[in-house]
Amino acid sequence: MIESVVSVTLPVTESLKIKRKRYIGCEQGKRVAIVTGSHGDELEGQYLCFRLAQELESFKEQGKLKGSVDIYPALNPLGVDSITRNIPYFDVDMNRTFPGRENGSLPEFVAKGVLDSLTGADLVIDIHSSNIFLREIPQVRMDEENADKLIHLARELNVDFLWVYPAITVLNSTLAHSLNSLNTKTLVVEMGVGMRITQQYGEQLLEGILNVLTKIGVLECEKQFDIRKPLISYGEEVHFINSPCSGIFIPKIQHWIGIKKGDLLGHIVDVLDGKIVHSVHSPCDGVVFTLREYPVVYEGSLLARIYENSECRRGSM
């Protein structure tokens, strides 16, 4: 069943509809929602939604869907369809608009409708794909306030990394914060890079979601999932590597590899002059879980995030 949870008439012969597909096996069972596309330039969730829909059809046909799953593939459909991160026209970040308002502007009104439709679910998984600048290893992020109630679910999602970070006031306006505040457990997944689909990550997360759905009784599934054991950071071991100057970044490492202190991460180059302006080295032993994808950088642009861990060996994880 496909339905609209919010509908707004646009000025010229069109309606904006936030749609979800509902897979209902048993009304009395638990309800899980998969949401994505709040940032119009993040497309990794598109593949995941497609693949999950295929799997859920199959489970449903076999009578093995014991609860319900709602898939929201595009919380910002105008943005997804126009390569626009924020809500077009308003230039507002949808994931800084929650909890929204019934009598608010279009972004706030949509946010309120989306939030209302998700509140009360047993679990919500909000899938992001960083932005066009950075590539992320599949990971779950949560603020420390909610870690106790979420981390056991996050461990089952087949991601490589869990990042628990201190609460930040400005993030109070995210969908995940609003839902968690309303006691609707919400996990935020970050994976891949903006404007692209990394099928391998999509398949990895799909296994994790099917595993979680099975673990909480929404699916009846005999398959034994081979779930990865994620590295877990409580924030203080994460190093942010920001560019010391402007130029073009040429990475010299692969994503998600173990490195040692002093290893070369990449160069910032001046292409007009043909010179290396700065070479960037790792400040610690660890693993690169975020790596810059977009080459143009300004002073301060994020190049990488490294999870410090002396047990990581140099090379592939």
Place this chain on the structure above:
Amino acid sequence: MKKELIFELSSAHREKQEVFGYTFGTGSKALAIVGSMRGTELQQLYIASQLVKFLTQMEREGKLVEGVQITIIPVVNSYSMNIGKRYFTLDNTDINRMFPGYLEGETTQRIAGKLFDFVKGYQVGISLTSFYMTGEFTPHVRTLQTGYEDRELGKKFGLSYYYIRETHPQETATLNYNWQIWGTKAFSLYAGGTDTIDNVSAQIAIDSVIQFMVNMGWIEGELSESGESSLIFDDDLQVVMSERAGIFYKTREISTYVKSGEILGEIIDPICGESLTKILAPSDGEIFYTHSEALIFENKIAFILVKRS
């Protein structure tokens, strides 16, 4: 006048962006004025430039009061201004959501951090800013409710209104909020439009800042007869939403008084040309804000009134 380089930012292929502060007088740090932080804030740039011109003249004529220092940063984001983009050139982040800044962080965090270091410690800070939505405001001064806001000082601008509004979570990273946390009396001046220069509103804003400086005893001059601004809060405002989407046609402008039930505008079917709905004033009041674009969405703020009984 002393011209100081606050920071410079290089780029892969463009000339350096240099951001300067223009400081008048020496002594106690009285007033810092920050102009446009967004690339589309041209009205704000114009106002700041006129204030630089005014203070240069005052200094030349010896009318700056001894022991007082006033600084103006007309533009913070000229990189974006020169390509017609509102937010930062590369990552589209808003400098005015990055305060107090972080010198080791991302580009706009560093910009905010360097700017904040320069304007921190002033007794009063004025940010020339714009609303996140396009539209026109009655020129007014506002500040965020932080627990440190000054309920009297904002009246000294002599504008129609001094608006103290509730702080939303995302506004804790604005210049106004952080100025207050660090002990500066902060005000945000909203002066009509944004990306076009509205001379009438700009002159009202310029006069209000001059009036404020005279009122504070920082420059010589005569107090105008405009009196003090009226203090308003969120509860004093009446938001009028558009019930339909279509072509927006307004029949009333900002700063006009309207009676309950009076027609403020209408929304027109973009294909048939018929009126879809008339927008009526829900109460007596003065029009504080109007939507200004040709198209309007459903549930968009069309007008804001300051309620009057």
